[in-house]
Amino acid sequence: MERRLTFGSRTKALPPAARTVARVACVASILALFACGVVAGLARFGVAVPRHALSNASWHGVLVLPIFFGAVVSLERAVALGGGRHLFAPVAVALAGLMLLAGMPTGLAQAVLLAGATLALASASGLLLRHAELHLMVLALGVLSWWFGDLIWLLTDAPLLAVPGWLAFLVLTIAAERLELTRLRPTRPHARALFVTIVVTMLLSVSAAVPAPEPALRWFAASLLALAAWLTRYDIARVTVRQRGLTRFIAVCLLSGYGWLALSGALGLAGAWNVSHPWHDAALHALTLGFVISMALGHAPIVLPAVARIRVRYGPVFYLPLIALHATLAVRVAGALMNDFALRRAGAVGNAVALALFVAVMATSALAARNEARLVAHGR
Template identity: 45%
Template sequence: MSATSVRPRERETAWRRDLPPPLRLPLLALGFASLLLGVWAGLVRLGWAFPLPRAELLLLHGPLMASGFFGTVIGLERAVAAGRRPAYLGPTATALGAVLLVAGAPAPAGIGALALGSGVLALTTADVWRRQRTLFNATLLAGALCWLTGNVLWLAGAAVAGVVPWWAAFLVLTIAGERLELSRLLPPAPAAQRLFGAGLLLFLALLVLGAWFPEAAARLQALVLLALTAWLVRYDIARRTVRQAGLTRFIAVALLSAYGWLAVSALLGLLPPGLAGGSLRDAVLHTLFLGFVFSMVFGHAPVILPAVTRFAVDYHPVFYLHLLLLHASLALRVAADLGGWTGTARLAGLLNGLALLLFMANTIAGVRRGRRLA
């Protein structure tokens, strides 16, 4: 049958059909390329004399990590869950935006593509919330809107430092929403859900107030974040599954340790801003982005990767190595930040990067074992 003989209804159905797994792989690869380039730029910022194609890449450490990697991977995961091709416009746009920024295209082109991708994610999540108005979908929608807001502010000329809180809120709320969704197996009482909802609204209100009262809002937001962390730990099923064995226990250990780092980030955010000079900000951001977010990535990867690629990941206890290296190197980095030990912080940053590389290597090895066992 020729393309012209396909009726409009059939063409519409084909367009709304899910994207085959092989066509998702380039998006996943571009997301991980953003991760590698972001880590490389971060190490150069720490003082390692690694070559960079362009000096401007130093300024892209945060954007490549937050939007190029996390934005693309989360957008891809959400598109797979939606099962409709239009949703894949989101991760496609963010992957393209990262490529444009790295290639040296005019900044509005790259940032605009990132904003477009985050807008698609927000629309996709809003459609899910419209059809199922639950607390976890509202939390996921709030996270997507935070990412969109941050990218739009950046496109409008805001400094990256002023946009980072919006990107951080995107990741925190996305993870919180996903964990809330799993809590349906053991749903919290209605009063507990209302408490979480109130904390979420307060968290968002303080994020907005940060534009006018940055220091006061950040301190109050750290308190709210600490309370939300305690709530998530209290109701997360990981507290029960950690008693099991194998992959289930590994995932639970990764998730519970992630909550530990989120609490540390919130506590560091309560310290006086002048403590340890500018290094306190480094400790706050990396305990959140590396400690909390990447511990969650490590825990979820053996489950999410097969859903996205259809490649099974065979679990092996060696997975604990990249998790332990991340924790140990991050603890060293926090100590160096607070102590003002520049050389130690540089070494800790390198070890952070090696933990991410080890995670990728162990995951690839798990995929290979899974293919042999299939």
């Protein structure tokens, strides 16, 4: 079964009770923010949503990319490092999202978000200084990309200019974790050199996206396509997909996600990363839903018990939301490619349904695991 390798010392800067309260409050806030982000996305398609969600439709991308994913990644890392002071990063990020939804000054929310990313960057940098590993360097560079995107948003008040940095954060975070697991199936030096070249290309393209967006975004797309090829070739998921149970499910999520990552890169080479391009929605959501969310679905049964202390029982039913996500995303992408708004809208609604289905599956599996534990405790 796949496992995550964690480095770093644990800290007890906060009492156990305070760490538990902070973790639970952070998890609840993150889930609420994600739900608001999804509903805000539906509002952009003219779907009937609550009035408050409609007023926050413009925050869809911000709520999902730097806030939801930023909070999730920093919370997972904080828990892996033992909580304590590391929990301040996800708490700050979640607070920034709540401030946006509450209608507080945008500049204040931007500053709090940047502060959260700064704390996460400090944790990642400290970990790298203690353990000079390539995957930890890529993780730190991913957090730096997130921080850079937050800074761009604060300075320009234009979230679209920050999107490349936010996306690089997600892509590099996943790539670093997959690189870490290649130690279980060692790669040749030239493969690691190619990986480094891809990462450097991505970072350079992100840094040039504001002054020279046209060439920079095409280089960004090329790095996505190259990374998809690298992961497909060298990821241990090629081996674990032949196993069974949760291990195989994770591999299926990853390998299918690499297909969407490749499509996102290919569309970007055709100019789709330009926000005015008719295929922009297809490229963006092939990456965020097809690649990032697919990975999240695969690792949720592992991450949730670690972060929220909630056991889940894996079963074949976990494939249902994954299949639904891919099917509805295919509809959405087809709608974008054919310039068919109704089809794209139907796909977007289907995406939301697939995510809701996954939440239902996770909740049901958690209840099943809880009941199973009770029966075992009573000797039945």
